[in-house]
Amino acid sequence: MLHLEHLYKRLPDDAPIVLCDQDGVLVDFDGALQSQIEARYPDWRPIEPTPDPPPFYTNDLYPDKHTALIWEIANERGFIRNLPLMQPIEDIVGGWSDIMRAGFRIQVCTSPLITPFCAEEKRASLDEHFAPWFGSWVAETAIIIRDKTSVEGAVLLDDKPTIDDSSAAWNHVLFDRACNRHIADKPRVRGWTDPNKVKTIAQAAGVELPRHLR
Numbered sequence: 001m002l003h004l005e006h007l008y009k010r011l012p013d014d015a016p017i018v019l020c021d022q023d024g025v026l027v028d029f030d031g032a033l034q035s036q037i038e039a040r041y042p043d044w045r046p047i048e049p050t051p052d053p054p055p056f057y058t059n060d061l062y063p064d065k066h067t068a069l070i071w072e073i074a075n076e077r078g079f080i081r082n083l084p085l086m087q088p089i090e091d092i093v094g095g096w097s098d099i100m101r102a103g104f105r106i107q108v109c110t111s112p113l114i115t116p117f118c119a120e121e122k123r124a125s126l127d128e129h130f131a132p133w134f135g136s137w138v139a140e141t142a143i144i145i146r147d148k149t150s151v152e153g154a155v156l157l158d159d160k161p162t163i164d165d166s167s168a169a170w171n172h173v174l175f176d177r178a179c180n181r182h183i184a185d186k187p188r189v190r191g192w193t194d195p196n197k198v199k200t201i202a203q204a205a206g207v208e209l210p211r212h213l214r
């Protein structure tokens, strides 16, 4: 493998940057959390009716009294390290390759949980999944930061429904999930195999694509 590292190496230094969120975009934080809740606390019942739209935070599916225990699961050593991927690795790798072939640099940009080992586990997870395809730069260049608005980039691809990009250099592009489907006024990428993702990203970045990609 590692046959795709050239896609990164041939990009010019000033290539526009697509900042790529990690949880809910690359790895399935909420799916894994939900599974853990169901396995450990089989008697817990989600609130009814199910909120519409579904909440961004999994703990908001449950009564407030469970919130602390739910975050305890996420903060356990190994939880972040072992999160499953959102989509098959081949689909994510294909999506990244399309974006890089269109001239964009990809940089993971993700917020840490409160634990001191969270950042290290996020990088280890990225390294496990992406280094075999693209090289070590994916984990090495990842920006792990609470406030993403200060990060340089053309686009932030993120599943969080409400991100204020007014003070940021980048424009927010939604990565489609049920929790953000009610947002109608932002560009949206519908998963890693979305055939329009490169056009959507380029438009949000204000970048003109080469003729054959338009």
Ligand SMILES: [Mg+2]
Pocket: 021, 022, 023, 024, 025, 158, 159, 160
């Ligand atoms: Mg996210």
